[in-house]
Each structure stands twice: as structure tokens, then as C-alpha cells.
Amino acid sequence: MEKERLLEINNLSVSFKTDEGVISTIDQVNIHVNEGEIITLVGESGSGKSVTMRSVMRLIATPPAVYTGGEILYRGKDILKSSEEEIRKLRGSEISMIFQDPMTALNPVFTIGKQMENIYLYQGQKSTYAKLPRSRKVMKMEAKERAVELFEKMSLPNPERLLHMYPFELSGGMKQRVIIAMALIKTPRLLLADEPGTSLDVTVQASINAELKRLVQEEKISMIFITHNLGVAKQIGERTYVMKHGQVVEEGKSEDVFLRPQVEYTRKLLDALPRII
Amino acid sequence: MKEPMIEFQNVQKFFQLSQNGFGRTRTMVKAVNEVSFTVPRGQTFAVIGESGSGKTTMAKMLMKFEDLTGGLIRVDGQDISKIKGKEALKAYRRKVQIVHQDPTSSLNPRKTIKEIIEEPLIVHGMGTRSERLQRVRELIQVVDLPLSYLDRYPHMLSGGQKQRVGIARAIALNSKLIILDEPTSALDVSVQSKVMDLLKKIQKEFQLTYFFITHDLALVKNFADYVIIMEKGALVEEGKTEQLFHNPRNLYTKNLLKAIPVIGEEEQRFLDRIQIEDTTYSIQGG
Amino acid sequence: MKKYLLKRILGILPALIGLSVLIFLLTRLMPGDSIRLAAGTDATQAQIEALREEMGLNKPLFVQYIDYMKGLFTGDWGYSLRTKRNVFLDIGDTFAATFELSLLGMIFAVVIGVPLGVLAAVRNNRFSDQLIRLTSLSGIAIPRFFLAILLQFVFAYLLGWFPVIGRGDMVPADITGLRLLDSLLTLNGQAFADSFRHILLPALALSVASAAQIMRLTRTNMMEQLSKEYIVAAYSYGLPKNLIFNRYMLKNAFISVLTTIGMQFSSLIGSAFLVETVFGWPGMASYSIAGLMYKDYNAIIGVTLVIGAIFAISNLLVDIAYGIIDPQIRLGKA
Amino acid sequence: MENIIEQTSEMNHSSRKKMRKRFFRNKMTIVGLIIVTVVVLLALLAEFIVPYPDANTIAVNFKEMNKAPSALHFFGTDEIGRDVLSRTIYGARYSLMMAAVVLSIAVVIGVPLGLLAGYHGGFVNSVIMRITDIFLAIPSLILALTVAAILEPSLMNSMIAISFGWWPWFTRLTQAETLKIKNEQFIISSEGIGASATRIMFKEILPNCLPTIIVKISTDIGFVILTGASLGFLGLGAQPPTPEWGTMISEARVYLPSIWWSSVFPGLAILVTILGFSFLGDGIRDAFDVRSQ
Amino acid sequence: AETPDPQAAVSGAGKEVFQYIAQQLVGTIDPAQIKDETEVIAAINLYDPLFYPDVENSSMSPVPFVAESYKVDDTAKIYTITIRDGIKFQSGNQLTAEDVAYTMERMIAINKGNAWLWSDVLEKVEATDEKTVEFTLNNPYAPFISTLTQLFIIDSQLLKDNQAEGEFGDQGDFGMAYIAENSAGSGPYKLVNWDRQSFLEFEAFEDYWRGWKEGQLKKVKMLTITEESTVKTLLVSGEADMIHQWLSVSAYEELKGQSGVVVEEDPSAKLQYFPMNMQKAPTDDKNVRKAIALAIDYTTALEDILGNSAAAAGAVPVIVPGASKAVLPVSQDLEAAKAALAKSGYAGQPIKVSFMYLGDTAQQRQFAQLFAANLAEIGIEVEQTPVNWAQVAEAAVSPETTANITVISDSLKYPHVDSHTYGIYHSSAKGSYRTMSWFSDPVVDEILVNARKAATEEEQMALYEESQNLVTAEYPAIYMANPTHYIAYGDHVEGYEFVGLMGYDVAFYSLSVK
Ligand SMILES: Nc1ncnc2c1ncn2[C@@H]1O[C@H](COP(=O)(O)OP(=O)(O)OP(=O)(O)O)[C@@H](O)[C@H]1O
Numbered sequence A: 001m002e003k004e005r006l007l008e009i010n011n012l013s014v015s016f017k018t019d020e021g022v023i024s025t026i027d028q029v030n031i032h033v034n035e036g037e038i039i040t041l042v043g044e045s046g047s048g049k050s051v052t053m054r055s056v057m058r059l060i061a062t063p064p065a066v067y068t069g070g071e072i073l074y075r076g077k078d079i080l081k082s083s084e085e086e087i088r089k090l091r092g093s094e095i096s097m098i099f100q101d102p103m104t105a106l107n108p109v110f111t112i113g114k115q116m117e118n119i120y121l122y123q124g125q126k127s128t129y130a131k132l133p134r135s136r137k138v139m140k141m142e143a144k145e146r147a148v149e150l151f152e153k154m155s156l157p158n159p160e161r162l163l164h165m166y167p168f169e170l171s172g173g174m175k176q177r178v179i180i181a182m183a184l185i186k187t188p189r190l191l192l193a194d195e196p197g198t199s200l201d202v203t204v205q206a207s208i209n210a211e212l213k214r215l216v217q218e219e220k221i222s223m224i225f226i227t228h229n230l231g232v233a234k235q236i237g238e239r240t241y242v243m244k245h246g247q248v249v250e251e252g253k254s255e256d257v258f259l260r261p262q263v264e265y266t267r268k269l270l271d272a273l274p275r276i277i
Numbered sequence B: 001m002k003e004p005m006i007e008f009q010n011v012q013k014f015f016q017l018s019q020n021g022f023g024r025t026r027t028m029v030k031a032v033n034e035v036s037f038t039v040p041r042g043q044t045f046a047v048i049g050e051s052g053s054g055k056t057t058m059a060k061m062l063m064k065f066e067d068l069t070g071g072l073i074r075v076d077g078q079d080i081s082k083i084k085g086k087e088a089l090k091a092y093r094r095k096v097q098i099v100h101q102d103p104t105s106s107l108n109p110r111k112t113i114k115e116i117i118e119e120p121l122i123v124h125g126m127g128t129r130s131e132r133l134q135r136v137r138e139l140i141q142v143v144d145l146p147l148s149y150l151d152r153y154p155h156m157l158s159g160g161q162k163q164r165v166g167i168a169r170a171i172a173l174n175s176k177l178i179i180l181d182e183p184t185s186a187l188d189v190s191v192q193s194k195v196m197d198l199l200k201k202i203q204k205e206f207q208l209t210y211f212f213i214t215h216d217l218a219l220v221k222n223f224a225d226y227v228i229i230m231e232k233g234a235l236v237e238e239g240k241t242e243q244l245f246h247n248p249r250n251l252y253t254k255n256l257l258k259a260i261p262v263i264g265e266e267e268q269r270f271l272d273r274i275q276i277e278d279t280t281y282s283i284q285g286g
Numbered sequence C: 001m002k003k004y005l006l007k008r009i010l011g012i013l014p015a016l017i018g019l020s021v022l023i024f025l026l027t028r029l030m031p032g033d034s035i036r037l038a039a040g041t042d043a044t045q046a047q048i049e050a051l052r053e054e055m056g057l058n059k060p061l062f063v064q065y066i067d068y069m070k071g072l073f074t075g076d077w078g079y080s081l082r083t084k085r086n087v088f089l090d091i092g093d094t095f096a097a098t099f100e101l102s103l104l105g106m107i108f109a110v111v112i113g114v115p116l117g118v119l120a121a122v123r124n125n126r127f128s129d130q131l132i133r134l135t136s137l138s139g140i141a142i143p144r145f146f147l148a149i150l151l152q153f154v155f156a157y158l159l160g161w162f163p164v165i166g167r168g169d170m171v172p173a174d175i176t177g178l179r180l181l182d183s184l185l186t187l188n189g190q191a192f193a194d195s196f197r198h199i200l201l202p203a204l205a206l207s208v209a210s211a212a213q214i215m216r217l218t219r220t221n222m223m224e225q226l227s228k229e230y231i232v233a234a235y236s237y238g239l240p241k242n243l244i245f246n247r248y249m250l251k252n253a254f255i256s257v258l259t260t261i262g263m264q265f266s267s268l269i270g271s272a273f274l275v276e277t278v279f280g281w282p283g284m285a286s287y288s289i290a291g292l293m294y295k296d297y298n299a300i301i302g303v304t305l306v307i308g309a310i311f312a313i314s315n316l317l318v319d320i321a322y323g324i325i326d327p328q329i330r331l332g333k334a
Numbered sequence D: 001m002e003n004i005i006e007q008t009s010e011m012n013h014s015s016r017k018k019m020r021k022r023f024f025r026n027k028m029t030i031v032g033l034i035i036v037t038v039v040v041l042l043a044l045l046a047e048f049i050v051p052y053p054d055a056n057t058i059a060v061n062f063k064e065m066n067k068a069p070s071a072l073h074f075f076g077t078d079e080i081g082r083d084v085l086s087r088t089i090y091g092a093r094y095s096l097m098m099a100a101v102v103l104s105i106a107v108v109i110g111v112p113l114g115l116l117a118g119y120h121g122g123f124v125n126s127v128i129m130r131i132t133d134i135f136l137a138i139p140s141l142i143l144a145l146t147v148a149a150i151l152e153p154s155l156m157n158s159m160i161a162i163s164f165g166w167w168p169w170f171t172r173l174t175q176a177e178t179l180k181i182k183n184e185q186f187i188i189s190s191e192g193i194g195a196s197a198t199r200i201m202f203k204e205i206l207p208n209c210l211p212t213i214i215v216k217i218s219t220d221i222g223f224v225i226l227t228g229a230s231l232g233f234l235g236l237g238a239q240p241p242t243p244e245w246g247t248m249i250s251e252a253r254v255y256l257p258s259i260w261w262s263s264v265f266p267g268l269a270i271l272v273t274i275l276g277f278s279f280l281g282d283g284i285r286d287a288f289d290v291r292s293q
Numbered sequence E: 001a002e003t004p005d006p007q008a009a010v011s012g013a014g015k016e017v018f019q020y021i022a023q024q025l026v027g028t029i030d031p032a033q034i035k036d037e038t039e040v041i042a043a044i045n046l047y048d049p050l051f052y053p054d055v056e057n058s059s060m061s062p063v064p065f066v067a068e069s070y071k072v073d074d075t076a077k078i079y080t081i082t083i084r085d086g087i088k089f090q091s092g093n094q095l096t097a098e099d100v101a102y103t104m105e106r107m108i109a110i111n112k113g114n115a116w117l118w119s120d121v122l123e124k125v126e127a128t129d130e131k132t133v134e135f136t137l138n139n140p141y142a143p144f145i146s147t148l149t150q151l152f153i154i155d156s157q158l159l160k161d162n163q164a165e166g167e168f169g170d171q172g173d174f175g176m177a178y179i180a181e182n183s184a185g186s187g188p189y190k191l192v193n194w195d196r197q198s199f200l201e202f203e204a205f206e207d208y209w210r211g212w213k214e215g216q217l218k219k220v221k222m223l224t225i226t227e228e229s230t231v232k233t234l235l236v237s238g239e240a241d242m243i244h245q246w247l248s249v250s251a252y253e254e255l256k257g258q259s260g261v262v263v264e265e266d267p268s269a270k271l272q273y274f275p276m277n278m279q280k281a282p283t284d285d286k287n288v289r290k291a292i293a294l295a296i297d298y299t300t301a302l303e304d305i306l307g308n309s310a311a312a313a314g315a316v317p318v319i320v321p322g323a324s325k326a327v328l329p330v331s332q333d334l335e336a337a338k339a340a341l342a343k344s345g346y347a348g349q350p351i352k353v354s355f356m357y358l359g360d361t362a363q364q365r366q367f368a369q370l371f372a373a374n375l376a377e378i379g380i381e382v383e384q385t386p387v388n389w390a391q392v393a394e395a396a397v398s399p400e401t402t403a404n405i406t407v408i409s410d411s412l413k414y415p416h417v418d419s420h421t422y423g424i425y426h427s428s429a430k431g432s433y434r435t436m437s438w439f440s441d442p443v444v445d446e447i448l449v450n451a452r453k454a455a456t457e458e459e460q461m462a463l464y465e466e467s468q469n470l471v472t473a474e475y476p477a478i479y480m481a482n483p484t485h486y487i488a489y490g491d492h493v494e495g496y497e498f499v500g501l502m503g504y505d506v507a508f509y510s511l512s513v514k
């Protein structure tokens, strides 16, 4: 049974204007995600995974980026043609993103609680002075409850205390979990996870990935999971897209892509993996 | 039997933290605590452990960048704590070389590849200018890079190429012991396998001993002869690679094995066999 | 935080002691005979010798230094050869004026520099950004004394909007010696207005270069913030722009601006000497410059140490502010 | 083989080209470059350019004193009838020389000390940095004033006086850079090779500090000129009849506002020169892509 | 807004303050320690001297002031002075002969400031009764009465009441601590506020013995500003009422054109001259000095630099009684200069002279440049040494440190020709900025001593003139000008009268405003 198309990237092309001239970075990329689905995006460094995802969030500055073609349809509406206002309303509440590096993705001078609260209160608002839908006090309470709930689900110890801590007081693993919780505080429909925790220890990374997958499934959130680790890709996504030099070279059910690769490039990548038996 | 290349006997290294000027209150970090092992010649000896478990500290002690807090390290039969004075140190460092984790920061961005590879030769006063140049050319061919790269600066090279330059420099002095501190963790899988192949080739060619630090168990499986596992400064498990994979005993080792992301069904089954009795595995992180 | 502060305070002392030794040596190295200068051209040899003895200048240098340092803590800062008074009193008379001027200059610099910097960053490379940058550079490039003369000429002489010189005649109750503050404390609006009219031009002349520096730095820092991952993240959460700019970015950008404020304060106090000369500001400048000309040992040492101390304290305050803003330091994990 | 060489030089070329491109990206940089070139040329060729070469000598012409700008004297004449334009052009020489001398002294003293302190750390670092702190504990203008007063005012002495408080900044900068760089792995590698401390400091660390140092030099040029002018203003800088800009302003300011030309033009010269160097400095910074402090 | 603000009244009163701008800070207000012009200005307004120049008759010769009359005995050694009746100190005490004696004793004991005028000549001072004080000299001393213009009478009772521990035995500190901060005189003004780094504020002393008339100044602020352009701006903008005499000539020329400003010019008793160090090569050779004196372009100097000043005729300003008529102004004669140089012991050698001047004074810079150009014409190189005033005083200490030529502007220390003859050229006067020629001649010494004790005025003046003739023949200095004395004030100010004695021109009592 076909589910609803949540996101559809059609023939997306992106170029960058640099000192050396205009460089085409994303070339005719097609990706889609259905309601409740988890897909993975793999590819070597620089293949354009992050640029594609950030395009969905409209987080790439233009210039230097130039959208040379294609469309990004979120529930049928083209994100690339939306106004700033509309985008701001989407961000965080409909589509959320988890960033690659936990060390730099948290604002160092505010407590975790404050940062979560800000998102809960002001997400989608035009300005901090705008009138809030509910009483500020009530919303702050709600924000706190929701944050604690998410922290618990991410197996973070001592969630209440965590709210009063600053990023530098947390370990890398904890930060990465906090970042995930932040992205989910407004319960988006679609989560873009850009290589969460690659800079962390293998064991920590493995458990974070497991927790993330569980949480997303529990909350019925769709997810695009980016990684360059083929093993991880296989374990997490139902479907997989393989990217190379800004193009999608192979896509399909993860089982198929990894066990029966159709494309030479995918095969080469798989061969390069060290075998343990 | 030949003398081992490296011998660690109850080696300890403690760091003092938060030294304030007044009180005597000090916190100790036991970076390496009572570790003993021997590394035979001509083999690859792998050290595995999570971040902060003391791997790099061991490498630093081997390089004589750090003194020991306790115990003894012998390299090539020589107690390295006895090496004193500039000249002796220089001579020792001809024997031991290191390849670092991050290929970008391990090359001086303001020097050409030629200058970088040539540096050890100059420092040790080896050969005339033209002889040195000859040697640099040889070396760059050993690591499969085109000669034309000699005049390039590091930023014009890809990660894998930079790591090759690092390797060329490490073998320039004909050192027999090379420390590899996570040499491929910053590289893509496909590049990683090429660099590892190169390292294997060179090892065979020059009979090198590798002290191989990593946190990637899968890599170890294909590359190392012997493995030790470190956890919080202590050696928690050791053994021949095969043995360790088939019969892990330590909880942490098991967790590490379970965390290897694999593709094949067979491999998955292999990992699934590992039983973890204790399920209260808590969160850790750097 | 406490430990951090204690460490900072203790860190200042060696530098100040070092400074005292340095200046002490420098003054004794001065060629020429300051005692003769002080005694006056008509003084006899005996008079000169007497004065020399009175000043303790025939003792060994080391002893002189120790004596001086002892006096420093008991309020005996030595006798000024020129004014014939305890240097402590002389500096006390002039200190508040210089301090008020520099302080207001600093406040102006921040109040002008930071918002302009933010504006320039927001309008990155557009016309207004270029204009702000060009003006700010000119602000740095124009000699402060020259700017002071120009401001005085235009606003006091040609337009007559402000008084030419001085601090004004309306002296509020002397509480801190800072007239603006004192008149606020005593709710004396008249005196406040008068003091403000007098201090405005000199403080402005003083602040321009620093404002320009702060503006440039704020701009650079804001630009740097723009590319920070947590700012991109903040956008991705759909947060309003003003929240991102005014809190997330500015607070971080301001931390590094803060560190230079201490430095700017130092250059402000230095330049206050120039500006005071032009605006007849009754501060330490004329006292110090005359002190230098007359080789008035104790005056030079006194002034230098006071300025060194202000500088150190202002850096300390900056550090405290820094600690308050930067949680990493506040929570003592630095 | 030929092909390879060609390819290499092309790569080198393109990196330099990138730098050049970054350098020229901002139009202000070009303006700065032009200003600096003109000022330097004026300084070097003053004798051949100035309309009244004797403005730099003891010649006097009291009949022509304090004359407003005219076709004969574009910038007017000063208190003894000398051509202000000529003196302003000569002034470029002294101001630039001042900057060059002060910064040379500061770099020669400051940079090696900074390398030493940063690289060796520990006791050496403490001693050097504590001494540096002493010099930094007081505004550099005031330190320069004190030293200038001690040394008897003259151009040479004001340069010494300014240098006195200038080198610590270079020490501090170099030390901070060295601290950053010394933990880079390429330094550890060099140590691992057995390279000597001197070699590491000067061959490995120094080249990496250079961009920062050069940027600092380029922005400092203006500040040195300003400080020199301030000393001149307080009568402790270059002495008459030296046509140093600060001294010229200082001499002529008594005639303000009616006789404005003899102080305003040297003032403008300072302004324009410093603007030029600032623009250029910004360009150099962009070229090296070193973040401003 | 209905109720009048009491503060507004105060600010309105601020307008009544007469503002005078001085060029230099006041270091001390103790009459026993005052030295320079601004200090004398402070003294003349706070205190009353025993004698005062005869301003009413436009003469500098001293007339009794606090003194009522005086007598000299036949030996010309004992001066008996009667004190005027009814003079009250600001403290309310009556001014008596006791106070005069105390003032002089204190002066000698402290031995600073003007003490040198009397320390060598005074044998004793004694108040013989309430009204009479007797000065006994050890030698006849012709200018004695003139020097008493510098004796400002102190309230001895007040000082004794406020005496602190000190080095002067039963006189304690001679009230030095007290008088350093407070005025203790009978002068027309009381000190109300003194900010040492910028201003003094005076207020009229209601019971002043000469009384008060409508329009006289009630409140005066004497403010020190060193920036010349600021001083001009202050006067033109009306913020200042009167400014000092030390601006550059061009500044007064500029001010002349401004509406509402009066620039007053007077021929002065100042002497602009350039002592040549007679004990340092090459100016130790009379012919070199002569050559230098003849090489200078006096016309340019007088017209362009000094703004139409009178040429100096020798060592004593022309308007001072006793100035020698035989000495004439020198004028440029390059041929004669070259001839003199050829006769000198340095003929044929490269000659270099050092020239010391105040670098921050426009006029002196102009002189330096002019001299350099003029002397180059006869082959003498000038090494310019711009300095500040402190350095001049310092250099004056010995012949070695004194430059070959120094720029000096000198005014009468007391209204007597003795100030410019004995005070400069007698061998006993040494080591001050006035004596940078290092002139020393036993014949001149003797004439000067004789002049001081001469029996009749005629004889005395003849001796003073003779000394001048002898001195100038040696070319100890380049005598340039008796420069015009400038002063500028707003046109609402009346009553200004030029006196010519240092500091006396700025006696606020003589002024009034419309
Ligand atoms: N702002 C930019 N200006 C110029 N080029 C850019 C910019 N951002 C990205 N690129 C280029 O776009 C390409 C794709 O980058 P992207 O970050 O999407 O790679 P990625 O697949 O996410 O790699 P990684 O696994 O290393 O994160 C790269 O070649 C990169 O250099």
C-alpha cells in the first residue's frame, strides 16, 4: 500500500559560485520520502549529501549557491518557491535537522534548557516580540516537560538537571543526544539526520543510532539519515540512495542495494569495506 | 627467538589536572595504568580502545614525548628512559617514526611536499643535496604518488594523498618501528582501503614493525597480527586477532564487536553469536 | 569564578610591581638635574643639596625604591618637585576628571561601535556596510588631537553649540568626583546638563577611534558567527531572526569584543592626554606632561602607576564581565 | 616528464592566482594599493617631485609666510614662508621611515621572544611573558611619552621610544600563534624526526605565524605613524625643522583656525596614508584569509 | 515650570565671573616662593606689596603702597618705612609693621622665590613700633626700594595661628602648609577655589582698603590653557574675557580683526635677546660673536617675526630709566661680519654654533630658521636644538651645558635698571637663564657695585650707563628687540593699564566691565 509522499526532490540541481568559477555541486537529484518512512543517503565525502539536505531546509545562502533547476516538494508545495515566512514556519515544526558535529551545533553561552525553550516558544514566530499563542508561563512548562520526555527517551541521565547545564559541561555523546532532542521538541514530521555522531566513539555512535531509530519510529516521524558508513546505512534505512559527485547513482530497498548492488560504484564501495570474516 | 621490538613492563602514565597555585588538591588522570605486553619484530600490533583510553599516550611515551610515571619500556632491547641528551635522543628517533591520525594537520601547510619528506634527511644530515633529492624521489614512488607532486603544497592534495606523504616521511630514515596513530580514521572507506594496502606492501618490503592504534575493529581483522584492548588506561584483553574475534571474553570487547556495522548476512550472524550477559551498558562519550 | 577572580587579581600584581620598577629605573635614568630645575634657577648649591637630601635622592637606588613602595601604601607618594605637594594629592585632584572622560569615551565607543558593527554585518557588503566601514576606518586614521581640534572648531567656535573648554561651573555634590554620576545621584538635572554639555565633545573626540575599532571587530565577529554551525542550527529550528541576531549571535560576538575593550580603554586613557590638552580638561594630562618636562620623578611614577592600575582594573572588570557572559568561565571549568 | 612539470607549475600558479583574486576582490584594496604606492613613491622621489625642493632646507622666505593656497603654492606656505605642499611630500619620507624603523625593531625583538616563549613554555615562557606584561601594563602612548621625555626629543629618539612599547605586542601575538601551532601534528612530527628547537621555531613555526605577523605589520604601520604624530603634538617627537607630519601639525596648530592650511594638509596626508595602509592591510588579510583578531 | 528653579539663579550668577586665561599653571601662591608670571599674578591679586609701580603716572618707578612713606639715612643703609593706616587683612586682622618684618624674615628663612633679592644685602629687619619698620642693609643698595615691589605682606597672626611642626625652630613650618592652600593677605581678592591643574577662583574682599566701585570685578577665574588655538577660540566666543600676553604675534594680528575683541599693544620693558656663551668655542672669540651679531637680518626679525617691535639698543630696554643712550641698535652688515670673522681665531675653519630655543614657540622657531639662513651666508653652520623651558633652565647651570646661542625673553624683575645690569652681568649672577652669556669682567663688576652704592642718582645712572657701554662692546649677546607687549580682552573690559613689571599687568582690581 502506497503511503502519502511527504517529500519529493525532483531534478534538483545546485551550483556554487566560487573563486574558480561556478561549480555544479548537485546535478539532477531525485529523492522522495513517504510518510513514516526512514531512508538513508550514503556516499563518500563531498558527494553532496549535506548540500541536498540543507537545500530542503533552505539553509544554504544564495549566493554563493544557485538553484539551477528542479523542485523540492514538501507535501506538494515547492520549498524553493516559498517565502521566508513560510519556510520559518516549516523549520523545526514540520521538518527538522540534526547536525553532523555535536561539538559545534550547540550555542555555547546558553543553557540547554534555555535553548530548548527558545525553540519551543519562538519556533515559526516572526520575532521574539510577537504575541505567543498561549501564556508564556504555560508554554515554558510545556517546553520543559517535552524536553524532559525526550531526554528520557534518548536515555539521558538526570534530565531535569541537564536543562540547567551548558553545552561544555556535556560529553560528546550527551550533546549529540541533546541535539536530537532539540530537533524533535516540536514533533516534526520529517527529520533530516546528517551523520549524527560520526565524530564519536563507535560504541557510543552505535547506541545513539539505535536510540534515534527507535525514537523516530515511536513518534511516527519520517527520517532521512545521512551517513558515509555503508553498514550503518543498511541497518537504519528501509530504502537507500547512493550518491556520487552530486548525483544519485543507485537507489532501492536497502537489502537490494547492499546485497545485490546494480552499479559498479556501489560495488566498489562495498568491496573497500574490511570484512570481519 | 629474536629479541622483541617493544616491551612494556607495568607501564604507568599519570597526568595531574587542575593544578591550582594554592592548595595541594590535585586530580590524577591515570592515562595508562600498569600495562605490560611485548611486540614482536616485523608484525602489526594493534591497540584498540575508546577515546581517552590511553592509546595516544602510549605512542607518546614510545616517541619519548612523555616520560613514564612508572614501569619500563624497552625498544630494540634498549631501556628508553636511559636515553639522555640531544644526540642520543636524535639517534633514537631515527629508529622510531610515527604516522598521525589527521593527515591535514600533520603536514606543515607552508612547505612543499619535497621539503616535508626531505626534512628528516636534513635533520639527520644525510647525504648531499642531490642525494637527498634522489631519496625523496624514491620515497614518493614507494607511496605511489606522481613525482610532480613534489612541488605541491599540502592543501593541493586529497586526504589519502596527504596520508601517503606522511608515510613517506615516516619511512625516510629507514626506521624499523612505525607507530600508526589512527592513520585512516579521517579518510573515506575507499581511500582507507588503499592506504591500508599500501602500508601492508611497505611492511613486507622493508620488514617494518607496526604499532597500530585504532578504534576500528573491522580494520584490525584484516591488518593486525596481535591485538590488545584498552579501557580507561588499563589493558582489558589481548590475543591473536583471530582468537579475539572468535572468542571475546571482555564485555567491552564484545560491545566493540557488536558495534561494527556490517553488510553481509553471514557477518551479521557472526556478530549475533556474541552474547552480552550484562545488558546495563551505560552511556559513554568523550 | 571566585578562584578565577583571585587568580586574575594576583596576576595583576607582578605586572604592576614590574611596571613600578621599570618606571622607577627610567626616571632615574633621565639625564639632567631635576633637582636644580625644581630648586629654581636662582637656587644656591646648598639649597640644591638640601632639596636632594629632602627627596632622599642621595640614598642607594634600591633603598629609594623600597622607601617609595612603602610610602605608596601609606598615602605618601612622594613630593612633587614641581607643585611641591604630595603626588597623591595632586593626582587625587585630577584623577576623577580624566577617569570620567575616559569612561564616557569608552561608553560612547561601545554604544556607537557595537550597533554599527551589527548593522554592517547584517548589510554585509551592501552600500551602507561599505559606508560604515569607510567612515570607521577614517575614524581610526585621523589623529585624535586633530579630530579634537576640528570638533572644537566646528561645534564650539563656528556653531557655538558647546562650550570650548573645561568641565563646567556647576559642580554637583562631590560623591564620586564623576560629575555626571554625582549629578544623577543627587538628582541635579541642571548640573547634569551642564556637565554633559562640557564633556560631550572631548568624550566624542576620544571615542571615535575606539568606536571604529569596536565596530570593525563586531562586524568581523558577527560575520564569523554567521557561519557557525549553531547559528545555522538556530535557523533550522525556525527561530525568529531578531532572536538569532540579538541574542545568539551578539552575545557570542560580544565576548571577543569585550576582550578588546580592556585594550581600547588603555589607548583611550593614553589619548585622553591629547584630548585634554585641546579641551583644557582639568585632568591628569597637563600634570603628567609638565611632570615629564620638569623630570618630576614622583609625579611621573605616580601617574604611571595610577594609569597602570586603572588599566589593570579595567581589564579585571572586563574579565569579570567576560566571566558573567561566558558560562565556561563562570562555572569555573576554564 | 615535461607534462608533469607543467602541471605542477600550473597548480602553484593557480594557488597564487587564488590569493591574488582574494586580494583584489575588494575595490578598497586597490584604492589602498594605489595610495600606498603613491605615498612610497613620493617618499622616495621627493626631491624630484616637490615644487620647492628647498622646503626641506634652511631657506627662509619671511615675505611669503603664512600665505593661503594659491597657484604658486597649492597648499599655501607656513610660518617661515616654506611651501606646505613640498614639506608634506617630504613628510611622507619621515613618517614612513618612522613606521619602518619602529616595526623593524618591534619585529626583530618581539617575534623571536614570542617564538621562544611559546615553544619552550614553562619557565622561559613565564619569564618572557611576565616581562611582556609589564610593558603592556601601561598604554603604549604613555610609555612612549615617558621614554621620549627621557631621551630628549628627536625623530630618532621618538622612534626608539615608540619601539619600546611596541615589541611586546609582537611577542604576545607570536607567542599566541606559536602556542596554537606548536600542538599541530606537523610540529610533533618534526620533533619526532629529531629536529632541533631552533629549526622547529624558525623553519616550522615561524612561516606559519608569518601571515598573522604580516597582517599585523600592515595595520600597525598606520598606528605607528599616528603615535609618532601624537608625540610630535606633545612636543616630544621629531623636532623642527624636520617636516614630519605630526610635528608639522603640532607647529602649525597655533595658527588655527584662520591659517588652516599648514596644519590641515599634513593632517589629511596622515589620514589618507593610514587609510591606504588599512585598505591594503585588509586586502592582505583577505589574501591570507587570516581572521582578524 | 511655574516655580522658579533655584539652580537657575546660580547659573545666571556664573556669567558674572570674569575669566582670564593664563599660559602657565600656578605652582605656588606662597609669596615667599612665587617665581614666574602666573604666580606673581596670583600674589598681586591676593596680597599687597610694600611698594607699587607708579601706574597713575605711567611710570614704573616705585611709590609707597602698603608703605605710607620712607626715609633713608645718610649711610644709605638704613631704610625706615612707615606703614599705611587702616589696612585690614582678609582675616580681619590689622596690618602692622610687625607683619612686614615677619614677611621679610620668613622670606629670608625659607630662602626661595625672590629671597635672592635681599638675602645678601639685608642685615636685619625690625618693627620699631606698630607703624614703623626698619631695614638695615650691609651695603648701600640703590634698587632696594624697587625690590620692595616684590615683598607681598603676609598676615603674621594668621600664619602663627596655623603654624605646623617644621624646620624653622619656634616658627615651626613658618605656616608653609597653611599658606600653600590659603591666601593670607590684604589684597583685593580672596582665594575661593584652586584646582591646581587648571584654575584659581577669586572673589572680591569686601573690606579692601582701597574700596570698591561700581563695575569692578567681583568674581574672577584664572584659567590655564596651553593650546593657542583654544585660547583664541575662547576669547572670540566670549567664554574668556581676557587672555595672556604670550600668544604668537600672528595670533594677536588675527584677533585684531575680530569684532568684540580689543588687542592692546604697548612698548615694553621686555628684552628679546640671544646670549652668546662666552666660555664655549667658537663664541668664546669676540670677533666670532661680533660677526654673528652683524650677520643677523634684524629688519626681517623685527618686522615679520616680532610684528613691528622696537629694535633693542643694548642690554637694557630703552624705556627703562638708566638705559645707555650711547648704545645703538645693531643692523645687518654682511661685509663687516665677514671681516670680523676673518679676524677671529677661528678664521678659515668650519664654524658650527649650537642654537637653543623653545621648540613649541612659533616665534622662536622662526628665529632659529632665520638665524640658520643668515649665518649660513657668512659660513657659520647652526645646529638647532629645540627644547622646552625646563631644559633651558637646566642648561643655564654651567658654561659646558649652555648652548652657543640661546633665545631669551627677559622682563624686569624689579623696576630698576639694576635688574638688567647687575642682575645679568655681575659675576655673582650666575647659572640662571639670564646669564647664559657667562659674562665675567672685574672692571664691569666694580662699576656695578659702585653704581649700587653711588651717592647721587646722577652718579649712579652714569655708572649704570658706563657698565652697559662696556658690556655691549664685548658682544655678549645679540640684542634683538624690546618687543611690543600684547594683551587682548573683550571690548566690555575697561581700565586696563600696561605696567611693564612682570605679573603686575594682570591686577584684576584695576579692571571693570561695562
Ligand atoms: N558554500 C559552499 N561554497 C562552495 N562549495 C560548497 C559550499 N558548500 C558545499 N560546497 C561543495 O559542495 C560539495 C558537496 O558538499 P557536501 O557538504 O554536501 O558533501 P557531503 O556529501 O555532505 O560530504 P561529507 O560526508 O564530508 O559531509 C563539496 O564539494 C563542497 O566543496
Ligand SMILES: Nc1ncnc2c1ncn2[C@@H]1O[C@H](COP(=O)(O)OP(=O)(O)OP(=O)(O)O)[C@@H](O)[C@H]1O
Pocket (backbone or CB within 6 Å): B015, B016, B017, B029, B030, B031, B049, B050, B051, B052, B053, B054, B055, B056, B057, B058, B215
Ligand atoms: N598532557 C595531558 N595532560 C593531562 N591529561 C592528558 C594529557 N594527555 C592525555 N591526557 C589524558 O589521558 C587520557 C588518555 O588520553 P589519550 O590521548 O592517550 O587517549 P586516546 O586513547 O589516544 O584517545 P583518542 O581515541 O581520543 O585519541 C585522557 O583522559 C586524556 O584526557
Ligand SMILES: [Mg+2]
Pocket (backbone or CB within 6 Å): A049, A050, A051, A100, A194
Ligand atoms: Mg556533510
Ligand SMILES: [Mg+2]
Pocket (backbone or CB within 6 Å): B055, B056, B057
Ligand atoms: Mg589518540
